[in-house]
Amino acid sequence: MKNKILLEKLLQNILQYIEEGIHVIDSKGKTIIYNSVMSEMEGLDKEQVIGKHILDVFPTLTEETSTLLKVLRTGKMIEEYKQSYLNLKGKKVSSINTTLPIINNGKVLGAIEIARNMTKVSQLSEQIINLRQKLNRNYNINKKNEKKHYTFDNLIGQNKKFLKAIAFARRAAQTSSSVLIYGETGTGKELFAQSIHYESRRKEKPFIAQNCAAIPETLLESILFGTSKGSFTGAVDRPGLFEQASGGTLFLDEINSMSLPLQAKLLRVLQEGYIRRIGGLKDIPVDVRIIAATNEDPLEAIKKGILRKDLYYRINVINIKIPPLRKRKDDIPLLIKHFINYYNEKLNKDVWMMSEELLEAFMNYGWPGNVRELQNFIESAMNMIFDEHVIKKEHLPYNVEELILNGNNKNINRDSRYDKVNDLSEYLANIEKEIILNHLIKNDYNITKTSKNLGISRQNLQYKLKKYRLI
Structure with a gap:
């Protein structure tokens, strides 16, 4: 008896302090457990819920749309289901639920739902999708004043490996096959993607870029596929990026950060040529070219289990590898000249060159941030120049000067055995x-x-x- 009481107290404490919402109903659909997280999530007091039938508390739900009642009826678990509904106060709630039947001797005694609050994420998703739609409308209405885009003319370099990557990209522009670009952060993967698009037959259609690592997983899914008013209450009809990019190109950067289940959904779209909005029942055909990018070796990503092998084979029809700046150092003087000219015009400066001392330091630096880091250094230095024509070390911010001139280029106790190490x-x-x-x-x-x-x-x-x- 004491053990039973102890277990009951322990269960009550656990349910009140875990981060997920817990809602349990009995065989008649009445709530018997409703923890504080679920109460806060739905804006309801426990007294309003416990002992009442779930449809009396949530009037917009039905026998079909309530996951708890569906599990109670079928006896089958529903995993990671996205649900939106209005509570008794008229407040819209969005959650991701896993619902399980409570079974004893083959009889369903009730159902338990474990919910994660996604209301804020859902609202953010709708705001982002709305913003995307407005940007696309502006894009289509004002083509003459459309935002700046990049072409192959913006790819600066004479390094053999870099020119090889450009040659592959130019060939890719003549086809509609999927492309996989591999390059470290800052090497210019989106520049390559845009160059391919704007030299292809799709150039008059939208180019939409999405960094898969920049937003939460649940938000990314709704942004890509859109939402539908239909199978769950409270959802709104909104197209996702696949529909917005219709006829054009969708660039998915850092695809290796996308979850494996979402990768499986992306693979299905690529194979079957249609999408289904979240909460929708209708298959929508899409004509979108996918250019994907990864910031780590895709084969290593497969070994680590963060990139699906079948998705890799599907998008790796054309493979482009962008060399890091440390492996194309012969391009550094050319890039410096390009950025000096660019910021001369943008900042109204009259800089001619970089000092030999600083150029030598730049040539010896490892450039972990690649071309983007080089560009930032040039911009920072040129902002510090007044009535001068040469960029010198004193024009760099203190931390950058230390990094380049001291931290990475010391020759004290240098070991000549490593001089020939280039990989x-x-x-x-x-x-x-x-x-x-x-x-x-x-x-x-x-x-x-x-x-x-x-x-x-x-x-x-x-x-x-x-x-x-x-x-």
């Missing part, structure tokens, strides 16, 4: 391979002993053995 990833991989092989031989190829000596798991060691073809 750090490959160099480190070879060192790792030698260390693993040495320990393998030392331990007579015993995997358990070797992994213990290296301080890594057996699974990790086996992965590396396959990677370096040591077994």
